[in-house]
Amino acid sequence: MSPLHLIITAVFTVSGVGLQIWSSSPRRSERQYALQLPVILLYSLAAALFLFSVFPDSLTEGRALGFGLGGAAGFAAFFMLASFAWLARTRRHDEAAAELKKLGRENAALRRQLLAEHGSEDAPPRVAPCTRYERPLRGDQRHRVGMVTGNLADILGADVWVNSENTRMEMSRVDEPTLSAAIRYHGGRRDDAGHLVQDTIAAELAERMAGRSYVTAGQVLVTGPGELRESHQVQRILHVAAVEGEPTSGYRQVMDLERCVRNILTEADRLAAEGEALRSVVLPLLGTGGGNSDLRKTAERLLSSTVVYFRSHPASRIRIVYLLAHTDVQAAVCRAALEAEQELTPQDR
Structure with missing residues (x-):
């Protein structure tokens, strides 16, 4: 060479x-x-x-x-x-x-x-708790869509809380900063020191899995509210598979958010038709906790899917769906989505 x-x-x-x-x-x-x-x-x-x-x-x-x-x-x-x-x-x-x-x-x-x-804080500040903003559908005073701001644990009087869960239906540990952890902790029985002694909701969710290791994206499982019935007047928890896990890469938002919303409201209506007094639903921005998603598009898709459901189910017993905005950033995108939605009235009535 x-x-x-x-x-x-x-x-x-x-x-x-x-x-x-x-x-x-x-x-x-x-x-x-x-x-x-x-x-x-x-x-x-x-x-x-x-x-x-x-x-x-x-x-x-x-x-x-x-x-x-x-x-x-x-x-x-x-x-x-x-x-x-x-x-x-x-x-x-x-x-x-x-x-x-x-x-x-x-x-x-x-x-x-x-x-x-x-301000210039390292993280967006939490908004004032339990501020509610509602708008009815055009030509339909029966159904309303809005948002509720603040920490989920401070919200009282909503019949259904939606838990944005993974396809394995494995709830977060109680010391993690997630909605799943908040629902698990506040729904369980605690001792005088605040330690969880009975993991009520997570245990019931595991029973609903019936030995399965995972569910399909968008599937909804129903559990009771545990201690949240007495403390927050919650009647049901709807766990929706809104994120998918990938080994060593974490979780990502499922592609079909519309299916998630449709399944959530269909299940809530089914329970209401069976005699449960379910009228209001708190819906978080599904799959946005890990940051691998677009907040604005997520809010718009959840909102439009809710409107489509109400339009196609005019007899729905669910009267109002609240998007949950935990921070100022989420509140801004939710309000912008509500203002831009043509199927809603331009102002509260």
Whole structure:
């Protein structure tokens, strides 16, 4: 092997390693898979140059599109076909990564805007507890949609609380900052020191699973409210599978939020038809707790799905659905969604 060939081989190899390291940066997450193509090309060229230099009598042959190819042409044809196959397989991964990055930028921009308006704290402040905002559907004074702000544990008088749960229906530990943990803790029986001594709701939810390890996205399981019946006047807890888990990657919002809303309200109506006095539902922004979702789009989709359900079920016994806004950021996006919804009246009545 001549020194020139050795130098070129080393350049190709080092360039491939450098490009691979550069393409793995989070700033290029939406192009990481596509950028592997030139990396593979550089590695392949280095390997081919080395082999053809050390073993000059070696051959590579093949057929593509009905033509016989050999030598360098065969190698180039093989790489092109392999590249097209790679792009076809990985393009959707880059597109998904690009969309996730875009949503992250939008959420960050909204956060900066609200922090500029309300202060520079590290986290958006919680809004005043139990502030309610309602609007009726146009031409339908029976059904209303609105939002309730503040901590879920401070909300009194709502008949149904919706728990945004994962597809395994595994409730959060009570010391985690989630709605699932709040429902589990306040719905259980506690001793004088505030320690949970009877895990009422989680135990009943496990019974409802009936030995299954998971449920389908959007499925709803019903439990009683435990101690929340006495302390918060809650009649039922509806657990909806609104997030899906992925090993080592955490949870992400399910794709079909509309199905989640439809199943929630259908189940609430079924219980009401059986004689339970269920009229109001508190609906959190499903699947937004982990930050891997768009708050604005989530609020708009939940709101429009609720309106569609009421329009298609004019005899629904559910009278009002509240979107739960825990922070100023959530309150802002919920109010904007309510103001923009054309199926609602322009002001409270």
